[in-house]
Amino acid sequence: MSTVEKTQIVEFDVRTDEMLVNMGPQHPSTHGVLRLVLRTDGEIVSEVTPHLGYLHRCAEKIGENLTPRQWSPYTDRMDYLAGMSMNLGWSLCVEKLMNLHVTEKARHLRVIIAEMQRIASHLVGMGVYGLDLGSFSPFLYAFREREKILDLFEEVCGARLTYSYLTVGGATADFPPGWLEKCESFLEQFLPVIDEYHALLTTNAIFIKRCAGIGVISREMAISYGCTGPVLRGSGVDMDLRRDGEEWYTNMYDGYAFEVIVEKDGHYPNDHTYPAVPPEAILGDSWHRFYVRMLEVRQAVDLVHQAIDCYRKAEGSCGDPVKITEKLPKGEAYLETEAPRGQMGFYVVSDGSAIPWRVKARSSCFCNLSVTSDLCRNTLIADIPAIIGSLDIVMGEIDR
Amino acid sequence: MGGQDLITQLKDHFGDQIRDVNLEAIDPWIEVIPEGLIGICTFLRDDPQFGFDFLSCLSGVDYFQPDPKKAAKVDWEPHLELVYHLWSIANKTSLVLKVILPRWKDGVVDELPEVPSVAGIWRTADWHEREIYDLFGIRFSGHPDLRRILCPEDWVGYPLRKDYEMPVEYHGIRCR
Numbered sequence: 001m002s003t004v005e006k007t008q009i010v011e012f013d014v015r016t017d018e019m020l021v022n023m024g025p026q027h028p029s030t031h032g033v034l035r036l037v038l039r040t041d042g043e044i045v046s047e048v049t050p051h052l053g054y055l056h057r058c059a060e061k062i063g064e065n066l067t068p069r070q071w072s073p074y075t076d077r078m079d080y081l082a083g084m085s086m087n088l089g090w091s092l093c094v095e096k097l098m099n100l101h102v103t104e105k106a107r108h109l110r111v112i113i114a115e116m117q118r119i120a121s122h123l124v125g126m127g128v129y130g131l132d133l134g135s136f137s138p139f140l141y142a143f144r145e146r147e148k149i150l151d152l153f154e155e156v157c158g159a160r161l162t163y164s165y166l167t168v169g170g171a172t173a174d175f176p177p178g179w180l181e182k183c184e185s186f187l188e189q190f191l192p193v194i195d196e197y198h199a200l201l202t203t204n205a206i207f208i209k210r211c212a213g214i215g216v217i218s219r220e221m222a223i224s225y226g227c228t229g230p231v232l233r234g235s236g237v238d239m240d241l242r243r244d245g246e247e248w249y250t251n252m253y254d255g256y257a258f259e260v261i262v263e264k265d266g267h268y269p270n271d272h273t274y275p276a277v278p279p280e281a282i283l284g285d286s287w288h289r290f291y292v293r294m295l296e297v298r299q300a301v302d303l304v305h306q307a308i309d310c311y312r313k314a315e316g317s318c319g320d321p322v323k324i325t326e327k328l329p330k331g332e333a334y335l336e337t338e339a340p341r342g343q344m345g346f347y348v349v350s351d352g353s354a355i356p357w358r359v360k361a362r363s364s365c366f367c368n369l370s371v372t373s374d375l376c377r378n379t380l381i382a383d384i385p386a387i388i389g390s391l392d393i394v395m396g397e398i399d400r
Numbered sequence: 401m402g403g404q405d406l407i408t409q410l411k412d413h414f415g416d417q418i419r420d421v422n423l424e425a426i427d428p429w430i431e432v433i434p435e436g437l438i439g440i441c442t443f444l445r446d447d448p449q450f451g452f453d454f455l456s457c458l459s460g461v462d463y464f465q466p467d468p469k470k471a472a473k474v475d476w477e478p479h480l481e482l483v484y485h486l487w488s489i490a491n492k493t494s495l496v497l498k499v500i501l502p503r504w505k506d507g508v509v510d511e512l513p514e515v516p517s518v519a520g521i522w523r524t525a526d527w528h529e530r531e532i533y534d535l536f537g538i539r540f541s542g543h544p545d546l547r548r549i550l551c552p553e554d555w556v557g558y559p560l561r562k563d564y565e566m567p568v569e570y571h572g573i574r575c576r
Binding site (some may be wrong): 052053056058060061096097221223224225226237239244246331332333334336343345347349351357358360362366367370399400 | 425426427453454455456457459461462474483485489492494496522523524526527535548549550551552559560
């Protein structure tokens, strides 16, 4: 037996063993049923392996047995926090295949709905992120406002989460009388609330300490991993499909004035009305992703106002949805739309019958999540919820 | 530069490695032979004129009609198709690549067809290829970690193939 001459050495030399820690699938900060296997040495994580598939519901296989309109309800069950955006993406993709143009009124109706959905979805993203970092109250404030949007959506189509409202050819119904006024009064009341959120989280010293400078995704990494939406723009890549996408989609936003929320030369557009970027934050970190979402909420309010004006001026019907058993032309079409969580793509292949030969959903969160293994290497265990939360994932969409 | 010019130029550059071109489709596509895939993809990504730095989507399609009556009417031979949807952030253009594979390697059932992995070109292909391996049974040679992603690791069969039959039970759970 060897003897230790200095007892101090024994005291300081506390060894830690490498350990595998299972995080999830039932972990609140994994946003659903994501399982992460962490290889840790004390508090340091050396490797993260995500395991998916707990919510796999064979949606694509089901899509090969249903007509597009029948499959529409399955799309909103993928990203259940942004059902309207999913319905819209699928409808536009099928319309592209059929070369079907919706009426002017339906176009503006879709913008109103899609942007309201963006607000609702980002509110969850923001509230839940606060929850991940240990601050409970912003979550309640966020859900209070989101509840009002869900009430508005309920009035429009009867459902609160799984809408199936926007469909191939337009929407299933027009807005009920007086709805636009209610929507406007909501926006008016909501605008000052955004400043409260900034006070609660964006400029909160503890919040900044927890997420600034953590989980930095470089521009090249974001592009290579196929990250989209706020994750991509948070890394400083100037891309928003509402402006840059395919014509079939950008036509929907024709005539709307908006700026892509991305940092250019150290400034965000309109940043004079917002809290300044703290010096700790690095472009591409968790804080920037959160900030981009918050600015998009404000931008969506503007877009809804513009859309309401256009909708009021537009004439005609809100489109008549195609027959459920409408035959599809032979061919294939792929279309990506800017959903709240990123670019949601749908791919449809048709052999000429009413039921598509193949449907595929390109999930935005699937690509956004694939960056985690690289991102969480050599971080602290406590930072993992801060990084995963900032990606704002929905497992229903990843597993499909 | 329009999509058509791009494709013509690509054809001049790669010749035989591009087997087919369809410019009339809604999204014009080119078909590439599996052996030429890596070369073409690297070129498409790195050449500034093309600049396809973003792999939007990678999907598989199974062309196989299990119903013999309907199979007599179709105008294609059974095959698998890989569809690569590319996007260039700088040029704001898209391009569709296709690779056609046999349903089974050399016609031997349960021998998976192979195609080179593009995970080294676009990192996002890593998970997409795992998904296709999982659901279609296509092996991506050179993939860093090819295992199932959505289905459990001990799952049998490739669910998105048209002749797939759900197993009767899985670990004592009745499936159908």
